[in-house]
Amino acid sequence: MNVQAVKAIYFNEMARTRKTLLQSIASPVISTVLYFIVFGSAIGSRIESVEGVEYGLFIVPGLVMLSLLTQSISNASFGIFFPKFTGTVYEIMSAPISSFEIVMGYVGAAATKSLIIGTIILITASFFVDLRIAHPVWMVLFLVMTCIAFSLFGFIIGLWADNFEKLQLIPLLVITPLVFLGGSFYSVNMLPEFWQKVTLLNPVLYLVSGFRWSFFEVSDVSVTLSLFMISGFLLACLFVVWLMFRTGYKLKQ
């Protein structure tokens, strides 16, 4: 295995992050604070509690997931889209490196950045609410798997997109609605029965539910099902990436 190459890509990507450090950290922190002010304090004060959890606390896992998903996708998709756009991808294509190593470098870096952001959000949240984590190991497991799975998903979008519009399209049209409608800020039980059923089709629900369970031991669906779903999504993304590279998809003529 070409370890040096994986390191080169990984640290190159992390350096790109470092150049925009302020923005990388400031934006999730600011949005988290805003969500707390709006949902936690303003609206939350009118909502007693959800499933026995104070509302301000209840939305923390959803907030983290919202940032993780959008950040993972945008980082990973940009990471591979940019060299394609500038043409510098020629170097990666001509290097003695396997597609798996390319993915490890790019996706590893994007997932690391998301993980850092997730941690920052949790720390920020702890200033507003009395955060408690019932199952820390599960929490970390969900966190890491989500970061990797959605960074892979972002990588696929970056490979697929051949212009900036396409790059923004999926996150905007698919991910954001799925996150908001996936029980990030409410419990599915608060919905009418019909919409509860519809929500069960939303994969993000399983993510948020499992993640929330690791904090408060309340969930909309069983935690095994959550784990199963996120693993399935991760494997599906891996498979698609493998297929894309096998056919030289949009990288090779």
Place this chain on the structure above:
Amino acid sequence: MATQTSEAQDSQSIISIRGLTKVYKGGHEALKGIDLEIREGEILALLGPNGAGKTTLISSICGLVTPTAGSVTVGGHDIIRDYRATRSLIGLVPQELTLGAFDIVRDTVRFSRGLFGLAPDEDKLDGLLSDLSLLDKKTAMVSRLSGGMKRRVLIAKALAHEPRILFLDEPTAGVDVELRKDMWKLVEKLRQDGVTIILTTHYIEEAEEIADRVGVISDGRLLVIDDKASLMNSLGRKQLSVELKTGIDVLPESLKPFDLELSADGQRLTYTYETRSERTGITALLQAVSDAGLGLKDLNTHQSSLEEIFVNLVHSEDGKVKP
């Protein structure tokens, strides 16, 4: 390195290309069965008009383009099955100035070395940058460099992993005389280190100046490849101009077989012959001229340059020089 030679392979060749064909998605056949042996340590210049397939050929060898048919081995390894081995040997300077906008010179060269599997080496990096007169630009942002400087950075990136083979795709396009000289100095230095260099160019003088061998590609075919000297010998033609004392209006019947060209003013006859032929026919011609009663004022000969050979090759459809 042990070279596992397949039957026909030159023992001294570092790259062998067999029947390489590339049909692009749109159906355009950019390479039509290229056979080529590139010798270890040589400088090979590939000449050819726009769209001839030079970049496609290089891209196929480097792994940027998937060949439709044919095979390529580099250092005895197949470029697809053994891509790690072959790509480690190769450095590529692309035709376009492709560099990340926010890269720092030092970082991007380091990145290249890492991609090719080598640990960072600060001394080697400084050495390389100083060879390319880039040392004072070490911490400069690539996007702020001039075009010529960017070209140097690309060369530094290609050389960062100390390749045995260097591809330069039109290295002197848009480059001033100074940098061109520097570049040839570098090429010469690399050649002394035993690096095999393949370059493409539109400038024939360039090929004439630095290459050991010259290949001409046109419309996806390798029309000819030969030592520069023997190419000029075998394909080169000489012209003999005969200046006449008194002009003539029509060519005398006795001179018709020589296929002469009469200038508009009737003062000069031009005779074209191939240098390789045993019998140039000059003696017979001069005899015939004097028999026809024409007085000679002056004689001079002119040898065709590589450029004329090139134009000739590309414009004759079957790739053979028309007599």
